[in-house]
Every structure is written in C-alpha cells, then in structure tokens.
Amino acid sequence: MTVAAAKKSGNGKPSSKHNIEAVRQAFYERIAKHDMTPLWKVMSSIISKEPVSRCVPVIWHYDDVKSLVMESGGLISTEEAKRRVLILENPALRGESRATNTLFAGIQMILPGEIAPAHRHAAAAIRFVLDGEGAYTAVEGEKAFMSPGDFVITANWAPHDHGNTSKKPMLWLDVLDVPTVNFFETSFTENFDEPTQETTRKDGDSLAFYGSGVLPDGTAAMNHTPVINYTYARTRPIVARMLQSGDIDRRHGARVRYANPVTGGPVLPTMSAWLAMLPKGFRGEPYRSTDGTVFACAEGRGTTNVDGKVLEWGPRDVFVVPSWKPYFHTAAEQSVLFSISDRPAQQALGIWREAK
Numbered sequence: 129m130t131v132a133a134a135k136k137s138g139n140g141k142p143s144s145k146h147n148i149e150a151v152r153q154a155f156y157e158r159i160a161k162h163d164m165t166p167l168w169k170v171m172s173s174i175i176s177k178e179p180v181s182r183c184v185p186v187i188w189h190y191d192d193v194k195s196l197v198m199e200s201g202g203l204i205s206t207e208e209a210k211r212r213v214l215i216l217e218n219p220a221l222r223g224e225s226r227a228t229n230t231l232f233a234g235i236q237m238i239l240p241g242e243i244a245p246a247h248r249h250a251a252a253a254i255r256f257v258l259d260g261e262g263a264y265t266a267v268e269g270e271k272a273f274m275s276p277g278d279f280v281i282t283a284n285w286a287p288h289d290h291g292n293t294s295k296k297p298m299l300w301l302d303v304l305d306v307p308t309v310n311f312f313e314t315s316f317t318e319n320f321d322e323p324t325q326e327t328t329r330k331d332g333d334s335l336a337f338y339g340s341g342v343l344p345d346g347t348a349a350m351n352h353t354p355v356i357n358y359t360y361a362r363t364r365p366i367v368a369r370m371l372q373s374g375d376i377d378r379r380h381g382a383r384v385r386y387a388n389p390v391t392g393g394p395v396l397p398t399m400s401a402w403l404a405m406l407p408k409g410f411r412g413e414p415y416r417s418t419d420g421t422v423f424a425c426a427e428g429r430g431t432t433n434v435d436g437k438v439l440e441w442g443p444r445d446v447f448v449v450p451s452w453k454p455y456f457h458t459a460a461e462q463s464v465l466f467s468i469s470d471r472p473a474q475q476a477l478g479i480w481r482e483a484k
C-alpha cells in the first residue's frame with residue numbers, strides 16, 4: 129500500500145496507526161537504497177534547541193600525567209616518535225584524539241639533548257609550558273627558550289622544531305586545532321630535510337618588536353599574532369596588577385586575553401587564549417559559552433564546578449569544560465589559570481554565544 133492509498137482508505141484518514149507506520153517504514157527502507165533518509169526522523173537531534181556537547185568535563189592531574197609521560201621516555205625517542213606526546217582524550221571521545229570536539233590536547237616531553245625535527249602543518253598549535261626550563265621551540269626563524277607559564281604560538285603552516293639543551297626534561301601542554309582542520313578535510317603536513325631550522329631572530333625579538341606598544345614601521349596585519357612567545361614573566365605581572373587594582377571579573381577573575389598586537393584580534397584565527405589570576409577565596413559567578421575550553425593551572429589550588437561535577441585542580445593540572453555547560457571557579461589560594469578555546473572560529477562564523 130502506498131502512503132496515498134493508506135490515507136484514502138476508510139474515512140480518508142490512515143486506516144490505522146499500525147498501517148501507516150508500516151508503510152512509512154517500508155518507504156524509509158526504499159529510500160535508504162538511494163542514500164536518502166527522512167529529515168523528520170532526525171530533525172531534533174541535528175538541529176537541537178541548545179548545544180548538546182559530546183564531551184564530558186574531565187581533569188588530568190599532573191602527578192599521574194608526569195609519571196606516565198616520563199615512562200614513555202624510556203619507550204621511544206623523540207627522533208623516532210617525531211613528537212613524543214601523550215594525547216589527552218576526552219573520555220566521551222576515546223579514539224578521536226581530541227579533548228574537546230574541536231581541539232586536540234596532549235602533553236609533550238623532550239628529554240635533554242633531544243631534537244623534535246622541523247616540520248609544518250595546516251593545523252595551528254600552541255604550547256603552554258608546564259615543567260622544566262630552557263628547552264626551545266624554533267618558529268619562523270625565532271628560537272624561543274621556554275619557561276613554565278610561557279605561551280608559545282605556532283601558526284598554521286609555520287615551520288617549527290623543538291630542542292632541549294638543558295639538563296632536565298621539559299614538558300608542556302600542546303593544543304592544536306587538528307579536529308577543526310580535519311572537519312574541513314584540509315590537513316597538509318611537510319617534513320624538512322634538516323632537523324632544525326635556521327634562526328635569524330634572537331629569543332624574545334618578536335615579543336619586543338610587536339608586544340611593547342610599538343610596531344616595526346610598515347607592519348602589515350596578519351590573521352595570526354607575530355609574537356612567538358608570550359612569556360609568563362611578562363604576562364603574570366599584568367594579571368597580578370589587575371588583581372591589586374580590583375579589576376576582577378566576577379566570573380573569570382583578573383583576566384587578560386592574549387592578543388595579536390597588530391590587530392587586537394585573537395592570537396590565531398581558530399584559537400584564543402586567556403590568563404586569569406583568581407584571588408584567594410574567590411568564588412566565581414556561573415558562566416557558560418558555546419566554546420568548549422581547555423584549562424591549565426599555572427599556580428594555586430581550587431575547584432571548577434562544571435554542571436555539578438567538581439574538578440579539583442592544582443599546579444599543572446589540565447581540565448576541560450565542554451560547550452554550553454555552566455561552570456564556576458573557586459580558589460582556595462591565589463591561583464593562575466590558563467585557558468584556550470575555539471572562540472574566534474565560532475565568532476568568525478557568527479555562531480558563538482555566552483550566558484550566565
């Protein structure tokens with residue numbers, strides 16, 4: 129029986145609920161052979177009333193992470209691995225190499241004397257340094273030596289290599305827009321013949337040239353920041369000063385956004401980052417936004433309550449707040465939180481929202 133026939137039977141209405149359901153099911157099976165499916169069966173799940181994140185709130189405690197990452201150092205060299213990274217996978221997205229729906233996160237370690245060879249890729253990356261002192265990342269001709277709390281930028285297609293000339297292991301948080309790039313199916317990678325790139329600029333040149341309220345004359349705007357390393361030594365005193373002056377956001381604490389100093393825009397077109405100092409005893413007001421966010425604790429101790437789940441964090445812990453989940457921070461002692469999300473990508477598309 130066709131749908132039309134079912135409708136015309138009897139008093140013009142479907143002869144019975146059972147019959148019309150059977151007819152519909154037969155129709156769905158027939159159109160499936162043509163790779164088609166009815167929108168009305170999936171409408172509410174693909175066009176939801178509000179964001180429904182596939183992610184869950186999660187925290188990785190540094191004590192666990194460090195011992196496991198150190199163990200990986202005995203299993204594989206950086207030369208063999210190219211990048212010795214343990215991926216932080218959201219428990220709800222296991223096997224997908226991502227911490228949020230759009231962001232990759234991992235802990236990278238480089239041992240004394242090792243070199244992570246030069247390459248570049250369409251995905252943009254940042255490093256937030258957790259542990260160690262004196263390893264470097266060379267990016268676009270600048271060799272940046274890193275210290276805990278430093279925020280290092282590797283823009284889309286920027287050649288980069290890492291080396292550890294210090295005597296201690298160096299660990300940092302990598303965050304990349306890999307899932308975003310792969311969503312668009314635009315991944316490219318290129319390895320270089322030479323393991324390290326020629327550097328022409330001194331450590332700190334880009335921060336001095338572009339991040340000091342002046343710009344080299346004739347600087348043209350780019351869609352990513354020209355600063356390679358936003359050092360903790362420069363940024364921490366700014367949020368401390370904001371805290372002292374009472375410039376404290378009731379939700380986020382004394383917080384700065386890392387900016388492209390040429391345009392004032394985000395550091396990367398796909399990712400934006402912040403550094404916040406929370407005073408001792410801080411209890412933030414609830415907040416939510418559509419950008420799922422990766423946090424790293426640089427200093428202090430506190431909690432983040434994510435939709436009723438309490439994440440207890442301390443130094444170097446990394447945690448995730450999914451899209452649109454309400455959250456608030458508390459700080460048991462003065463604390464510093466780094467955070468990063470895909471907000472600029474959402475804003476460029478006109479789909480970003482926030483709410484209390």
Ligand SMILES: [Fe+2]
Pocket residue numbers: 247248249253288
């Ligand atoms: Fe890379």
